[in-house]
Amino acid sequence: MTAQVPYQNAANQNTLNHYAVPRRFLVTLKLGEMPEKIPSMVACRHFGVHPANRLDGGPFDRILRHHGGSTRICRLHNSRTKAAQRPGVIGARRFDEAEQLSGVARVLLIQTQNDVHARQLMEAVAQIPIVEKVQADRICIAPFYSEPVFERTPETDASNSITETDEAQAWQSRLLTQLPQALGFEPGDPSVVVGLADTGIMANHRALTANIRRGFDTVDLKPSMVGDLQLVGDNRSFDELPFDEVGHGTGCAGILQASGGLLPPGGAGRCGLTPVRVLGAGLSAQKRIGIGALSNIDAGMKRLIDLNVKVVNMSFGTAKSSLSQFSPLPHEEVVKYALSRDVILVAASGNSGIEEAYYPAAHEGVIAVGAVDNHANPCAFSTRGNHVDLCAPGKKVWTTGMNGYQQVTGTSFAAPFVAGVCALMAAHAARRALPLNASIAADILRQSARPFASANVEGYGSGVVDALAALQLLSQTLDSHHYLDGQNSMLDQSNLEMTG
Template sequence: MKKIVTASVAAVAMGLGALTVAAPGNAAPQSSITGQIIVKFRDSGAAGGVLRQNGLSEGAGIGSTGAHLIKVPAGKESQLIEALTRNPAVEYAERDELVTAATADEYFKSQYALQNEGQSFTNTAGTLTVDGGTKDADVDAVEAWPTTRGSGTRVAIVDSGVAIDHDDISDKVVARANFSDTKIVNPEDYDKYGHGTHVAGIVAATHNSIGVAGVCPDCTILDAKVLNSSGVGSSSAIANGINWAVEKGAKVINMSLGQRVSSRTLETAVNNAWKRGVVMVAAAGNAGTQAKIYPGAYSNVIAVAATDNRDVKASFSTYGRWVDIAAPGVNVYSTFPNHPFVLGTQNGRSTGYDIGSGTSMAAPIVAGVAALVWNTPAGTANSTVREKVQSTADNIDGTGTLWEHGRVNACEAVAGDCP
């Protein structure tokens, strides 16, 4: 087993944190993308004229939202949004908000989140010992697998990409699309940051003699790359990724990312996906407060808080009645790229496999459970799948206050032979 970093470092690096990118000097943190805004017109025929009146050109459509991404002079975003909003032909104009990442098999014994017998484990270098904690802190995934293993259900990972050269997850990817500002030149560009590969492994890592096990081992992955090599993206990129995933047949969309400010365009993309029958799951955030994060806070998204191996709220996890459910998110062992990647360079994570902590890790556990439920009699509609996932959660401490439902239970969700 490779070198493993401490949980305190992982919680900062893998989580959503403050959801901003530091600005130079004493400037305020950047919270939106400079040089572009999002505009939706009531009358598409008037778009060209309205934009020309403001010295602007028409821009590309954003998925199924009806909105367009418009290039504007840097520093003029607020002024142009105000001017366009006053025009009766404009339904709305808004900033393009900044989005950041929320972080039988060989290492299965290290995956307390899937099956926890109260054991502890230590990596071969002796740098980390993790106490198994409370036996019931896991999600009973092993007990769910005799009932279903996912059977080809497509789960979209809207994230920083999924590595193309990893024996445990790459072959599960059935389609890829890049909506980030990273140009794919070299193989490592598919996930130079490392976050998406870790998230994808939690959902669907292959059950074989190597590595780790995914919650939904027979699921397939749709790789929607929306975050660049620094783990940063935009609300328009997420909206495009959601639309693409829906068109590619996703039954579940996982978004281990977030932004502080709501976006009408992103909310429209979420609502359109829900109308098309997709279950959407997102990280609740790692601020340790009750502040809402989007897309997790939208009503058609399952927002996921993080618990630890003693079945209590992770210290960093966002919480509150707006959060729907909880799942293990501390020291979650999963895949990382086999090539050097940014999170590894910054925090000493190993290539191949390592731990990550954050609601970014909790969300894909819930997404994997939702994918399993699609392959049961309850899998008739996204509403019934969501209801089953939430109603069968374990009623742990904090349920009803820190999150609306309990900690997810895969076995109960698929109506398996549960302990």
């Protein structure tokens, strides 16, 4: 099995890619096959509920015992509501229709007692009639950056600040997307919240706004799970402190929620931001990297959605080419669940520089974002494909860092530009008491995008995100009598003309 691969140059994808949590697997049961008695992972880890040691008393349990000895079984996700499914059954919860149909209610986290041959166990489990799919709980190792990070910190600059030249360069990416004009058109609304699934944030950073909510942490790793890597800082058990020990999440947060001092204001305006730390910190070649299990990421995503965020930024991914032929696509259930709740998902396309699919970006319904430079030219490292919707600035972008400011490059940092625009669009629609789903948001972003500055742009999407044009097109669309009649197939370009 392969690990979930970071957004880095293809040449740097080495043996770090091939970790999975030992003896731990994710199994999705078919609809209607989940026993009520199985408790959730949160109930087991935080409330003293014992995991189940059997599932069906039949072939499922016999196969697990044969390959791995005794087992501990729990649901990966909590239900959206707190109502008990059946009184007296500890940990059993009432999952609603969206949770059942998307599959999040049917995902089991299984830990075997003995070391197992993962492929043999998964092939055997996959043959059981009640099983929809099975996969290893892969470790995600995420350096994220396509170029080395340049930082201004107290160690590199006594002022711990950015220069006038830096500040001018910082504004280039924001002006390219017409962000200042967009914030004048729609300042955002605190009731519209962006979820940031990443390495956490430095919440007390002086350049971040007060719109950032407390957030939480779903990283749960032990040294024995990560091979030769060295874990750094807090990597044990879920908690409510999404403290960033890598810097990537803080960089994304600055693009969304900078306060507008030395850095330009964040693209999400007055909208809220809830950070979730789904990737902890590890050391590889003396460099800090993000690291987390697939189950950590999906658990964090599910909780974000249940907290009623409207937009989720996902600057991580797995190359389809890194999966074996029969491996399930990662994050499938949680993506379906988000879309069923009308949550807008935005993901970085990848930094491989070739045409390929990364997930979650390539999942249907997810807005996939590539990278351009500050002159609207596509970046050579940006992953291409028919699934890519559009691009945003992702080369030498100034943003917040761990101890000051950093200049970053990668599609990881293009995605937050688009997530911010989606938040402004959601706020504008809410101001009119009208809904906005992912399909409408994607249509508007594609149709309002500005052209690339160069030719040979196949696979990079419809153009470069234009925040003001997107809001103007949305405003016209909200005025259209077609809006509520056809939310999934509207935006007839012949009937709507852009202004501005």
